Amino acid sequence: MGDKDASADASDKKNAIFFDRIQAETIKKELRVHKLYDRYMLSPHVKSKLVVTNKPQSMSLAVDEIEDDEYCRFEAKAKLTPREKFAVPATSSQVCGWDAQVLFRTTDPRFYRPRVECEITKCWNQGVAKEEKGAAAKK
Secondary structure, three states: OHHHHHHHHHHHHHHHHHHHHHHHHHHHHHHHHOOOOOOOOOOHHHHOOOOOOOOOOOOOOOOOOOOOHHHHHHHHHHHOOHHHHOOOOOOHHHHOOOOOOOOOOOOOOOOOOOOOOOHHHHHHHHHHHHHHHHHHHHO
16 A cells, blocks of 8 residues: 555656646747837826926926827827728727718608607607706705
């Protein structure tokens, strides 16, 4: 019985060493292709709310704002629609509706049906609006 326990312990140690080697090799492979991204810039949403204060001992009240040209170009590009940014659709979701154009005139009476209210609908809408105002006043 002692021999079986000793062989089991030895095989467990071999398995642990084997798995450690596999993990070390995996980490080496990952680090080979890993690149550190070190170019940072502020998000457009953060820049509009960002407040930079002066030093506590500073007596000047002048605000020195420095415009970053690279950031301004980035912000202008971010505001464009996908159609203005790319020549062709970048994703499969953009394929749907990429070349969408109005197929018919909205003034054509065959296709354009504006919403029309009759007297009953107008009275009903006024009653609903009064009920909503009463419910809002009770809260």
